[in-house]
Amino acid sequence: MKKWLIRCLTVLAMVCLIPGIVLKAAAETVPVYCAFCGIREEREVRRYEKYDSAYHKVCVDACQNCHKDGNVTHLQVHTGGTQGPTCTEGKICEDCGAEYDIPGHAWGEWNPNGDGTHTRICTNPNCDAKEENVPCGGDPNATCITKGKCTTCKGQYDGGHDLVHHEAKAATCTEIGWKAYDTCSRSGCNYTTYREIPALKHDFVYHQAKPATCKEIGWDAYKTCSRCDYNTYAEVPALNHDLVPHEAKAATCTKPGWNAYDTCSRCDHTTYAELPALNHDYQAVTVDPTCETDGYTVFTCSRCKDSYTADPTDKLGHQFGAWSPNGTGAQSADCLRQGCAHTGSTDCRKFTFRTAEGETLTFCPVCGQAENAAQLEKIEAATAWTISGSLSAEDVTARTNGEYLSVAFETAGSLTQPTGLVRLALPAGLLEGKTLVRIAPDGTQTEMPFEAKNGKLIFTLDFANSGLPVMLFRLLPQTAAL
Incomplete structure (x- = not known):
């Protein structure tokens, strides 16, 4: 219940605060004809609303007979109230509260002010209102040169200028400017609103100097203006190269050379062109x-x-010919190579073999010297090669005195020891009518088999189990062969 009452009072207060709306304290009625049923009846006034300075709205209930015309609004003139004390205060309507019947000012005559304007004041005793400095006018012949007569106050006034508008011109660094202004076009009138704007002067920006180079221009320190194209720039022309000549230098096998060229004493300019090293020929x-x-x-x-x-x-070493004894237990041989006059000499290395008759044969297989037999001469056509094992040298030396045949291998007069099987080739005529028998160091004799091939007699010698670097053979007549 309390909440409902609070809501009702709140709505009522809000309605009362709406301007131009007045709620009646007591019930009031007005006669109204219903547009639907035609009955004329007294209807209760709900409220008054201000309409204008002469009327207000009267809001009444709906028709009590047909209830079709809804809430109806009628216009009524304002009524009641007391006139205010001044020209601008009217009565206050007793129904809607609007102000009406404002009397307005009782203006007196216009009086000239002597400056082309006139003034009038309100004649009501309680009002001090006035209209002043109102421009004079009405005379079509009035100009800024010829005064006219005001049709309102009868005072004289200037008729105004025949204005010509001039556009503004901005001031520059070196020239004055002005804002937009007007002048009078009539002869004899110097009216103007012209106001000069002084020249701005330059707003300098300072620039550092740049020295000229051989290829590029330079300039001294200068200044420009940030607003205009003023500048004190003065170009310094390019210096061109200060050439220093350099003589040519021929290239060598290991060092480069160059043609004659120029350099600049000021910059890195050069016409140097390197000639590559020739390399050795x-x-x-x-x-x-x-x-x-x-x-x-x-x-x-x-x-x-x-x-x-x-x-x-490698050096060739001497190619000795046949070694010969020199009678001192040594042997010597001349080098066979062309242009070499060297004669080599080495000690003889002698070997002793027993023969079948119980005698011994002591000899040097290199030089062929024998102590108790004829000299063993070298067989130049003898050759040898290995079947197995190896030869430390292939210089075979085969010697014979017709009765004995020695086979050894030597280099520069020194014997070498073959290993394995060695093939020996001798001239076929060597054994003509004879048989070849090998003599062991202990005197044992063994006939040597051979094969004949291409005019050669080929024997196989077994050094595999031989402790000596030499083999001795005997040439026996075939009638005495074993």
């Missing part, structure tokens, strides 16, 4: 090995004479 000269010196190839540059050796070959 080596010419080869081969030095053949000799018996006692190694061989090699000498490469000598045809331009600078630089040289080096390469392709070494």
Whole structure:
């Protein structure tokens, strides 16, 4: 119940605060004709609303007979109230509270002010209102040169200028400017609203100097204006190169050269063009090995004479001919190589073999010297090669005195020890009418088989189990063969 009462009072207060709306304290009625049923009846006034300065709205209930015309609004003139004390205060309507019947000012005559305007005041005793400084006018002949007569106050006034509008011009750094202004076009009138704007002067921006180079221009320090194209820039022309000549230098085998060229004393300009090193032009000269010196190839540059050796070959060693005893227990032989005059000498190495008759044969297989037999001479046509094992040298020396035949292998007068099986080839005529028998160191004799091939007699010698580097054979007549 309390909440409902609070809501009702709140709505009522809000309605009372709406301007131009007045709720009647007591019931009031007005006669109204219903547009639907035609009955004229007194209807209760719900409220008054301000309409304008002469009327207000009267809001009444719906028709009590047909209830079809809803809430109806009628216009009534304001009524009641007391006139205010001034020209601008009217009566207050007793129904809607609106102000009405404002009397307005009782203006007196217009009086000229002497400056082309006139003034009037309200004549009501309680009002001090006035209209002042109102421009004079009404005379079509009035100009800024010829005064006219005001049709309102009868005072004289200027008729105004025949204005010509001028556009503004912005001031620059060096020239004055002005805002938009008006002048009078009539002759003899110097009216103007022109106001000069002083020149702005330059707003300087300072720039540092840049020295000229050989290829690029430069400039001294200068200044420009941020507003206009003013500047004190002065170009310094490019200096061009300050050339320094340099003599040519020929390239060598190992160092580059160059043609004559120029450089600049101020910058890195150069016409230098390198000539690459020529590299060596080596010419080869081969030095053949000799018996006692190694061989090699000498490469000598045809331009600078630089040289080096390469392709070494071992010295040949002496190629001795047949060794001969010299009667002192030694042996000697001349080198067979062309241009070599060396004669080698070594001690003889003698071997003793027993023969079948119980005698001994002591001899040197290299030089052929025998102590109790004829000299053993070298068989030049003898050759040998290995079947198995190896030969430390292939210089076979086969010697015979017609009765004995020795076979050994030597290099430079020194015996070498073969191993394994060795094939020996002798001239076929050596055994003509004879048989070849091997004599062991203990005197044992063994006939040697052979094969004949291409005019050669080929024997197989077994050094595998031999402790000596030499084999001794005997040439027996075929009638005395074993």
